[in-house]
Amino acid sequence: MITGSTDGKIMVRRCLVTFKPFRIFLVGIGFFSLCFLMTSLGGQFSAKRLGDSPFTIRTEVLGGVESRGVLRKISDMLEVILKRMDSLSKLDNTSTTDTRRLDELTSAINRFQPASLVERIQAIAQNVSNMANRVEQILQNSIVQGRAMRDVTSGQCEVPRDPRFPECPGKVDWMRARWTSDPCYAFYGVDGSDCSFLVYLSEVEWFCPPLAWRNHSSTPTQYVLQPKAPKRQAAFRTDLSVLLDQVGAGKESLSFMKRRIRRLAQQWATAANRLDAKLEQRWRDQKKILVHVGFLTEESGDVFSPKVLKGGPLGEMVQWADILTALHVLGHNLKISMSVKELQGFLGVPPGRGSCPLTGPLPFDLIYTDYHGMQQMKQHMGLSLKKHKCHIRVIDTFGTEPAYNHEEYATLHGYRTNWGYWNLNARQYMTMFPHTPDNSFMGFVSEELNETEKRSIQQNKVNNMAVVYGKEASMWKQGKEGFLQILHRYMEVHGTVYYETQRPPEVPAFVKNHGLLPQHELQQLLRKAKLFIGFGFPYEGPAPLEAIANGCIFLQPKFHPPHSSLNHEFFRGKPTSREVSSQHPYAEQYISRPHVMTVDYNNSLEFDSAIREIMRTKVEPYLPYEYTCEGMLERVHAYIQHQDFCALEPPFMPANLSRQGSAGGSRITGPLFVPLPNSTAVGWASNVTAPPAWPPLSSLRLLVSQEGQSCVEACHSNGLVCEPAHFRFINNKEALHRLEVQCEVVDSEINHILPAFSVVRRECGLQREPLLFSCAGHSPKYRRLCPCRDFRHGQVALCRDCL
Numbered sequence: 001m002i003t004g005s006t007d008g009k010i011m012v013r014r015c016l017v018t019f020k021p022f023r024i025f026l027v028g029i030g031f032f033s034l035c036f037l038m039t040s041l042g043g044q045f046s047a048k049r050l051g052d053s054p055f056t057i058r059t060e061v062l063g064g065v066e067s068r069g070v071l072r073k074i075s076d077m078l079e080v081i082l083k084r085m086d087s088l089s090k091l092d093n094t095s096t097t098d099t100r101r102l103d104e105l106t107s108a109i110n111r112f113q114p115a116s117l118v119e120r121i122q123a124i125a126q127n128v129s130n131m132a133n134r135v136e137q138i139l140q141n142s143i144v145q146g147r148a149m150r151d152v153t154s155g156q157c158e159v160p161r162d163p164r165f166p167e168c169p170g171k172v173d174w175m176r177a178r179w180t181s182d183p184c185y186a187f188y189g190v191d192g193s194d195c196s197f198l199v200y201l202s203e204v205e206w207f208c209p210p211l212a213w214r215n216h217s218s219t220p221t222q223y224v225l226q227p228k229a230p231k232r233q234a235a236f237r238t239d240l241s242v243l244l245d246q247v248g249a250g251k252e253s254l255s256f257m258k259r260r261i262r263r264l265a266q267q268w269a270t271a272a273n274r275l276d277a278k279l280e281q282r283w284r285d286q287k288k289i290l291v292h293v294g295f296l297t298e299e300s301g302d303v304f305s306p307k308v309l310k311g312g313p314l315g316e317m318v319q320w321a322d323i324l325t326a327l328h329v330l331g332h333n334l335k336i337s338m339s340v341k342e343l344q345g346f347l348g349v350p351p352g353r354g355s356c357p358l359t360g361p362l363p364f365d366l367i368y369t370d371y372h373g374m375q376q377m378k379q380h381m382g383l384s385l386k387k388h389k390c391h392i393r394v395i396d397t398f399g400t401e402p403a404y405n406h407e408e409y410a411t412l413h414g415y416r417t418n419w420g421y422w423n424l425n426a427r428q429y430m431t432m433f434p435h436t437p438d439n440s441f442m443g444f445v446s447e448e449l450n451e452t453e454k455r456s457i458q459q460n461k462v463n464n465m466a467v468v469y470g471k472e473a474s475m476w477k478q479g480k481e482g483f484l485q486i487l488h489r490y491m492e493v494h495g496t497v498y499y500e501t502q503r504p505p506e507v508p509a510f511v512k513n514h515g516l517l518p519q520h521e522l523q524q525l526l527r528k529a530k531l532f533i534g535f536g537f538p539y540e541g542p543a544p545l546e547a548i549a550n551g552c553i554f555l556q557p558k559f560h561p562p563h564s565s566l567n568h569e570f571f572r573g574k575p576t577s578r579e580v581s582s583q584h585p586y587a588e589q590y591i592s593r594p595h596v597m598t599v600d601y602n603n604s605l606e607f608d609s610a611i612r613e614i615m616r617t618k619v620e621p622y623l624p625y626e627y628t629c630e631g632m633l634e635r636v637h638a639y640i641q642h643q644d645f646c647a648l649e650p651p652f653m654p655a656n657l658s659r660q661g662s663a664g665g666s667r668i669t670g671p672l673f674v675p676l677p678n679s680t681a682v683g684w685a686s687n688v689t690a691p692p693a694w695p696p697l698s699s700l701r702l703l704v705s706q707e708g709q710s711c712v713e714a715c716h717s718n719g720l721v722c723e724p725a726h727f728r729f730i731n732n733k734e735a736l737h738r739l740e741v742q743c744e745v746v747d748s749e750i751n752h753i754l755p756a757f758s759v760v761r762r763e764c765g766l767q768r769e770p771l772l773f774s775c776a777g778h779s780p781k782y783r784r785l786c787p788c789r790d791f792r793h794g795q796v797a798l799c800r801d802c803l
Contacts, residue, residue, distance in 0.1 A: 157195040168208040234286035234331035238269035253305040257321035271629035294373025311471035311498030390646035399436030404575030420575030466531040473504035625794030699789040699799035710778035711786035722775035726787035756782040
């Protein structure tokens with residue numbers, strides 16, 4: 001007889017303490033399912049008497065077909081239990097005694113051959129009782145062995161301080177706080193103890209050294225640094241046929257991208273030859289690169305493809321087509337993914353693995369994706385995304401500022417949005433325009449005209465012809481009538497508004513609407529027009545640069561107050577506090593007059609005056625170098641060869657530096673920073689050996705912002721660019737001293753405006769979290785230390801010595 005007693009409760013409690021959850025399932029589900037089945041079918045076996053235990057099996061059993069069928073069910077379930085017990089014995093390879101006992105139990109049950117039906121049922125009950133006793137013995141023995149093992153390993157699970165594994169202590173602290181955040185940790189044996197943390201961090205990931213007391217005879221699961229394959233040299237390519245095949249087909253978005261690649265093929269080839277000559281055929285490492293275009297996958301919803309032929313936004317597809325072409329032309333080993341299935345195949349992620357980490361090396365040096373792709377990689381790479389995130393580059397149109405990127409800081413200080421919080425180095429985000437120096441500027445290209453084409457355009461310009469920037473009828477609604485009427489008094493107004501059968505009613509009758517035009521026809525229209533006029537939306541698209549490149553003057557509205565996430569729905573939820581002063585800030589700031597005019601559309605006199613000035617002004621077609629094919633190739637080449645976010649950047653220690661030419665590398669005694677001629681900034685001392693850095697420290701110009709001014713503004717006002725890579729070199733007392741900052745207190749804190757100081761309180765603060773070094777941060781109470789740099793003419797992303 002089997003009875004539910006206090007001993008059973010003790011056994012269950014010990015199961016919970018000793019066994020992993022799946023082991024409890026193996027034994028428990030089989031045992032209690034059998035008990036339940038016997039209880040529910042008890043009436044078919046006996047005439048049950050009052051007072052019988054619910055688990056009592058009496059001997060008045062009829063030998064009918066029905067009873068035998070039930071008996072078969074019980075026998076089958078017992079067989080399942082035995083299999084579970086056998087699996088349990090194989091899992092616990094630390095206890096040979098327990099395994100032997102389980103084997104004895106299994107063989108005893110298998111040998112039992114009852115002669116009659118009644119005896120067989122009694123035998124089943126007896127063997128289940130024996131099974132329970134055996135499990136109890138195993139549990140008791142396991143508890144004793146577990147205590148002994150803890151006694152043995154407790155002294156061996158101290159967090160190591162190994163210079164070869166500098167991140168180990170920090171990763172253990174992180175695991176202590178968050179090991180329950182992902183079920184994969186438990187899957188790999190993490191149970192909340194320091195020993196399990198160290199086992200995981202040394203065998204599944206690689207942040208800690210292997211533990212001496214662990215059995216390493218079995219195949220390890222950790223990511224082992226394999227000897228690097230011999231480097232291969234990248235060679236420029238001018239044949240784009242392989243790339244066109246890789247892009248694929250089946251979507252209008254892909255067809256658009258392929259048409260663009262074909263149309264600009266000759267310009268890419270010319271640019272490759274020019275850059276090859278400029279670099280003097282120097283060695284360039286060929287990289288294995290995966291490009292996963294997340295926003296075009298079916299899993300992300302792909303709302304863009306159906307709108308390609310209906311006036312929908314094309315800016316993202318323009319940029320991705322140019323990124324793919326640049327990587328291919330530069331000679332890298334490129335793989336392209338347009339679906340989650342392709343992503344899994346390229347990464348080697350088995351289907352159904354969930355979020356558990358890859359245990360092998362990443363098969364790519366770099367991964368270019370977008371925010372949709374990041375979410376998809378998180379879902380299918382899981383914890384591996386943390387391990388490999390230094391290889392990722394995120395194409396991010398509007399930019400991500402450090403305060404939004406740091407997950408914990410963003411959550412605590414109100415910067416959390418749906419798109420930030422990935423804890424990347426902010427330079428891993430790559431923007432369409434150079435509006436966020438904390439990020440890297442990726443860009444795109446516009447078609448470059450030769451001298452013959454430029455002369456032809458100037459000769460054939462129609463002085464009173466304007467083209468409106470607005471392909472969708474909704475852009476013409478509300479508030480446009482006033483300034484369009486003024487424009488109509490001086491110019492013939494043309495539109496390219498999409499429609500299917502009837503003219504959109506939003507478009508005034510005096511507008512000559514051509515409908516949605518193919519790219520080459522739009523180019524011809526822009527080459528005739530004198531003016532390209534914006535309505536204020538879309539923000540920061542490629543069309544204004546194309547118009548300026550074709551000899552148009554771009555007229556756009558000025559925003560009062562500037563649009564931002566604080567006051568405009570379009571920017572709400574985006575991971576940036578950037579204030580947009582016009583429809584196209586890059587055109588306003590970097591191109592400006594006479595090619596770009598920014599006026600208040602609500603001021604009819606100002607608008608009228610601007611139109612008359614435009615008609616009097618003659619301009620040549622103009623395209624900034626950074627938006628030519630050569631400019632983009634130059635920039636992307638520099639990023640790939642010099643940006644390395646996987647290399648450990650140790651804290652900058654001024655005391656460890658030496659003077660150039662000093663015997664034995666003696667430590668310096670003079671200043672690190674020296675005043676620069678004709679400038680309020682200071683620069684790196686030329687006689688001090690500069691630590692490895694890109695951009696090189698020769699480009700550094702250290703200055704102080706005004707109160708309430710960001711480093712973006714402070715550097716820009718001095719004709720420079722803020723360089724976030726240099727923050728770690730100025731985040732020290734030496735920099736404060738050379739700038740003659742008076743500090744009564746110097747604290748180290750976590751705040752995105754640091755390093756900075758308060759003049760009134762004479763308090764100085766240094767940055768404790770490198771991910772929060774921010775060009776964009778500002779505070780009305782503090783003046784900031786700003787690491788500015790010079791830049792190449794026409795290429796703001798690169799310093800003069802960056803190539």
